[in-house]
Amino acid sequence: MSRHRDARTESALARRLAALNDARELGEGRLDDAALQQAYDVLDRAASRRSLSADHTVVGFFGATGSGKSSLFNAVAATDAARVAVRRPTTAEPLAMVWQPEGSGPLLDWLEVAERREGGPVPGLTDGGGLVLLDLPDFDSVQRAHRETAERLAGQVDVLVWVVDPQKYADAAIHNEFIRPFSAHAAVTLVVLNQVDRLAGAEVKPVLASLSSILDRDGLGKVSVLGVSAVTGEGVDELRRRVAGVVKAKQAQSARLAADVAVAAGRLGAAAGAGEAAGAGEPAGVHQQDRKALAAGLADAVHVETVVSAVRTSYRLEATRRTGWPVTRWMSRFRKDPLRRLSLRREGSSAVNRTSLPPAGAAEQAQLDSAVRDFADAISVGAPGPWRASIRAAARTSRAALPDALDQAVASADLKANTRAWWWPVFSVVQWLALLVAVGGLAWLGVLAVLGYFQMPVPDVPRELGWPLPTLMVAAGVVVGIVLAVASKFIAAAGARGRAASARRRLREGVSGAAELLVVAPAEAEIARCRAFQEALAAAGG
Structure with a gap:
């Protein structure tokens, strides 16, 4: 089990x-x-x-100067290996007492512990084997090298034994600089109040309670405090039992690393800003309304409505050229097609790579930046600070390439500029027929006039409803031509609106495609990275 x-x-x-x-x-x-x-x-x-060896559990004795750490180490290990003296600091180099030495060498090499002793049988301590006890330099030593050694090994040992004494157990420096940073390690922490023999019997419990209260503020409220005396041996057997229990459970290494x-x-x-008061959750992400708002802002910046207006005007001009009254339609040829002026009318099957729209100046670039910034702000809401900044930066990754990409999107949009309306040839044929009828009537009347001028017999002309047929032909041809020309204007206006709406839709689709590639996709990738980070962080935190 x-x-x-x-x-x-x-x-x-x-x-x-x-x-x-x-x-x-x-x-x-x-x-x-x-x-x-x-x-x-x-x-x-x-x-x-x-x-390294999973069969050995490394237990480090850490303490401040004067806490009796080395004396307690000797008492627990039933040895006098650790040097104890009046002059301080006593412990200059870490000392290892090893039970079951086989396989411990690489582990002690990694710990950089050169002084090693093999421990003898100690009842209540070594029954489980695989124990390494370390006596360490004082963590508040005036010698910087000693302090650094203690700090390094505090980050490496499997079990931390904090040894304090009645005089300095409440020292804020000891707790703030050494004990509190390891508050997450309660599962592998033992706290020992040494030198209880220096306290009166009635003082022991209050001092232990006071120490427990301080540890609770340090985040170690679940760690029990043991009162011991290295001199009298009080509590030493219980400390051995607790150390042996940790070693026997074989969980210390994993608990320490966890x-x-x-x-x-x-x-x-x-x-990552998880502690911020506001915006410490997941980013809002990209929604359809965000895409639409971005596309609309970019479309404004690249003058999509200017192109739409050109499509509308171009359609009406072309309709006039093809369906207007033949007598006057030639005048429309003097008006330049706005789509040609913008280099947006394809000739034959040729594709347009660039437009002749004005290049993005300061105003247009400001509009582009504003649209992208508003988009980035909306999708990054809720993200922690650094990630919100990275999402915004990702959305602006292609800032320099965006104007050119949008211009190409406009240029490559199919505006149906060369597509003819079905009614144009119908009106054109009828217009020409009406003109031919009018011209035929005029010619007939001309012949009759010439005959009369030269005093030659003038034949009678047919009449309809009392009107001479040639006169009716002229009148009918002119009236039909004018009526068709006027009607074509209204029909062309409606068709131009439809063609413009279709062009607007295609242009915005092109702008949306460019925005998706250069703005949305990088931002979504960064959002996905943020969410993956948060999931990984939650899994790592357990």
């Missing part, structure tokens, strides 16, 4: 380590380098510790 439990614990730890690594990689370039480096250091230490992962994940979360 224990093996299954160990396997499950190791599997869970492996998943949390992998999640922390994922979060670290996802946070690269977005979060504070110090938090990322700490996560890397935890991963590196975890990989190193897990590759706590390290939780701390690193917490600091990554803090670096």
